[in-house]
Amino acid sequence: MYIVMIASECAPVAKVGGLGDVVFGLSGELEKQGHGVEIIIPKYDCMRYDHIWGLTVSYQDLWVPWDNGVVHCTVWFGFVHGRRCFFIEPHSSQNYFNRGHYYGALDESKRFAFFSKAALEFMLKTNKRPDIIHCHDWQTGLVPVMLYEIYKYHGMWNQRVCYTIHNFKHQGIAGPQILWETGLNNDAYYYHYDRLLDNFDHTAINFMKGGIVYSNYVNTVSPHHAWEARHGSESYGLGHTLYIHQNKFGGILNGIDYHLWNPDTDPLIPYHYSIDNFENKALNKKALRERLWLRHDENKPLIAYVGRLDEQKGVHLIRHGLFYALHRQAQFVLLGSSTEPWINSDFWHLKHHLNDNPDCHLELGYNEELAHLIYAGADIIIVPSNYEPCGLTQMIALRYGTVPVVRGVGGLVSTVFDRDYDQLHPPEERNGYVFYQADYHAIESAMERAIGLWQYYPEEFKQLAINGMKCDYSWARSVQDYINVYEYIRHK
Ligand code: ADP
Numbered sequence: 001m002y003i004v005m006i007a008s009e010c011a012p013v014a015k016v017g018g019l020g021d022v023v024f025g026l027s028g029e030l031e032k033q034g035h036g037v038e039i040i041i042p043k044y045d046c047m048r049y050d051h052i053w054g055l056t057v058s059y060q061d062l063w064v065p066w067d068n069g070v071v072h073c074t075v076w077f078g079f080v081h082g083r084r085c086f087f088i089e090p091h092s093s094q095n096y097f098n099r100g101h102y103y104g105a106l107d108e109s110k111r112f113a114f115f116s117k118a119a120l121e122f123m124l125k126t127n128k129r130p131d132i133i134h135c136h137d138w139q140t141g142l143v144p145v146m147l148y149e150i151y152k153y154h155g156m157w158n159q160r161v162c163y164t165i166h167n168f169k170h171q172g173i174a175g176p177q178i179l180w181e182t183g184l185n186n187d188a189y190y191y192h193y194d195r196l197l198d199n200f201d202h203t204a205i206n207f208m209k210g211g212i213v214y215s216n217y218v219n220t221v222s223p224h225h226a227w228e229a230r231h232g233s234e235s236y237g238l239g240h241t242l243y244i245h246q247n248k249f250g251g252i253l254n255g256i257d258y259h260l261w262n263p264d265t266d267p268l269i270p271y272h273y274s275i276d277n278f279e280n281k282a283l284n285k286k287a288l289r290e291r292l293w294l295r296h297d298e299n300k301p302l303i304a305y306v307g308r309l310d311e312q313k314g315v316h317l318i319r320h321g322l323f324y325a326l327h328r329q330a331q332f333v334l335l336g337s338s339t340e341p342w343i344n345s346d347f348w349h350l351k352h353h354l355n356d357n358p359d360c361h362l363e364l365g366y367n368e369e370l371a372h373l374i375y376a377g378a379d380i381i382i383v384p385s386n387y388e389p390c391g392l393t394q395m396i397a398l399r400y401g402t403v404p405v406v407r408g409v410g411g412l413v414s415t416v417f418d419r420d421y422d423q424l425h426p427p428e429e430r431n432g433y434v435f436y437q438a439d440y441h442a443i444e445s446a447m448e449r450a451i452g453l454w455q456y457y458p459e460e461f462k463q464l465a466i467n468g469m470k471c472d473y474s475w476a477r478s479v480q481d482y483i484n485v486y487e488y489i490r491h492k
Contacts, residue, residue: 001486004118004130007138011104012368013080014044015448017308018103018392019136020256021167025257026050026482027083029475033483040119040130042111043076043087045098047215051077058086059126064118067181073116075122080347087120109174109207110181112139117182119143120151123442124169129155132486138172139209142182145196148214149184160489162482163215164252165208165489166227168236168390169312170179172207173198178203189458199237212241216248216489221390222411234410242474252482253414254390255475256399259373263400268372273401275469278462280402281376287458288377291370294331295358301454302331303447304378304402306371307393309338309347309364314407317384319350322360324444328451331359335374337366375400378449379461384435384443394432398468403461405430405446415473419464420449431468 005027009020027037049055055173058077063070071207076087090096096111116264120143122128122357135143144161176187190196195213196205212218220226226249229235230242246441263281273280285302289295296301303325307317316333338344340490344364363370376382381397383406390411394404398415406412417425418434435446453461 001052001132001483001490002036002130003132003134003486004039004128004227005037005134005136005281006116006140007039007041007136008115008142009039010039010080010083010085010435013049013085014041014102015152015368016392018221021256021392022081022164022254023136024039024080024478025255025260027428028081028257029255029479031082032476033479035483037084038130039080039085040081041085041087042097044341046102047087049210052080052085052410054078054348061186062088062118062122062125064090064114064121064323066114066117071118073118073122077146081346082419082439085195086122088115090114090118107125109178112172112180113174113178113207116140116142116252118148120156124151124154124156124404125394128407130159131490132162132166133159135211135215135368136164136461137166137290138170138208138211141207141209143211144214144216145210146182146184148466160486161215161217161492162485162489163211163218165211165218165220165229165340165389166222167237167312167345168208168234168301171198171236171238173204176205195397199240200237208236209241212238212245217249217485217492218242218245219252219485221252221254222414222438223251223253223321224413225387225389225410228387228410241417245293245359253411253478254392254395254480255473256392256395256400258474258476261396261399263376266376268369268370269376270373271376273376275466278401278466282371284376285379286377288333288373289331293358293360294333294361297331299455300329300331300359301451302333302377303380303451304333305310305336305382306335307383309336309343310389311343312386314384314386314438315343315346316325317407317438317440318382319346321382321384321443321447324440325451326359328357328448330451332488333360333374333378334362334368334422335370337364376403379465380447382443382447383412384438385409385412389417395473398471398473400432401465401469403450403465403468405443405450406432406434407438407443408424408434413492414470419453428467431464431471
């Protein structure tokens with residue numbers, strides 16, 4: 001099959017979170033299985049250009065119809081660790097992708113509506129007629145809408161769309177102006193409950209709802225989260241839309257790129273290890289302590305958090321977990337960044353407060369290299385999310401023999417099985433600790449069990465870590481589900 005991915009991120013060139021990892025990892029695995037994959041993303045000024053090989057102009061003058069005029073774009077091509085990527089660069093005074101950051105602009109819906117339009121226009125003009133267009137999250141929700149309402153009539157009638165929702169919280173809400181800018185026009189037609197009208201704000205259209213309504217298949221990134229979205233409040237108001245479209249909605253568990261995330265070959269960690277020489281992990285712990293100026297103490301487990309600092313991630317529990325770890329004579333390392341000013345300043349404050357503590361380090365910002373060392377050097381990782389569509393950090397931690405302590409929501413339920421209480425898996429498949437309530441007692445009791453095992457039963461702790469390393473959360477495991485979906489919608 002010939003598949004085109006359209007997304008706002010692709011790791012490691014443009015990555016904010018798991019979306020970038022998924023676009024990169026899934027594309028690579030599809031290629032391995034013999035499919036042709038191309039990726040289209042915006043050409044951001046702040047991308048990691050050092051991860052692009054052979055960047056050249058692919059299409060010099062792409063004129064994208066926009067707001068009753070045209071916007072001149074150039075499309076670039078380059079390889080991102082073997083993935084074929086196209087980068088769209090608009091030349092307009094709005095500077096849509098030259099903002100020094102990926103997200104958080106005031107004209108966000110306009111930026112990505114434009115990108116979606118430009119991606120379709122590029123495919124049309126260059127005669128790209130993929131079997132499958134795979135779109136991701138709200139940023140590309142208008143792709144299937146424009147495909148079926150506009151581009152179908154220009155020759156793109158045979159393309160099918162798979163739409164993957166990585167996070168229901170951000171849906172892309174906009175006013176009627178967007179309809180005129182994209183050329184969809186006809187307000188009355190789209191401002192309809194069955195199409196793009198937001199389920200609660202009747203003055204607005206909702207990009208993600210458009211993606212759900214118009215795509216041939218819709219999925220979120222774990223079966224458990226699909227259930228939560230359908231039956232709980234995790235779909236942030238799209239529950240009824242999912243109910244109407246339930247026959248084409250499901251959950252497919254993300255994988256991680258086992259090539260990139262491999263403690264046995266990872267170029268970003270100083271000591272390689274696997275199940276057979278697990279003792280080398282301790283050398284990475286030493287290296288991590290040295291790098292972050294933590295004291296060396298044989299009796300202290302090292303607990304970590306890696307991820308965005310966002311309400312979704314349970315910042316109050318992360319903060320509490322940090323203090324509880326210190327209270328229990330453990331060490332704590334945090335790597336995270338936030339786009340929310342109040343969360344950001346709270347953690348900066350905390351960082352200054354704990355600056356001289358030899359058992360604690362907070363690294364505020366995004367740092368891919370340090371993330372690898374933390375996964376390799378930590379003993380335990382906490383993931384106390386309020387909700388978590390899939391979560392990659394716990395899967396990466398498992399791969400690196402770092403025991404996850406997670407809250408039992410979304411994809412965390414599908415990947416981490418409690419050592420003491422899980423009833424569905426035999427002891428040799430249990431790989432971490434799970435708690436359910438979003439309060440301090442719950443996280444404390446799970447952390448206490450993990451710290452206690454590390455302190456008093458080191459051999460059993462090691463066995464638990466090795467159980468985690470034996471899990472298979474590679475893309476090789478999940479890719480077949482996507483291929484089945486593609487085949488199904490292609491022949492429907
Ligand atoms: P989300 O997509 O909600 O941000 P995931 O757990 O699905 O969360 O994916 C997070 C990915 O981003 C992981 O690969 C994690 O290592 C990485 N990551 C998150 N924050 C940082 C950071 N500050 N520095 C380096 N990597 C980070």
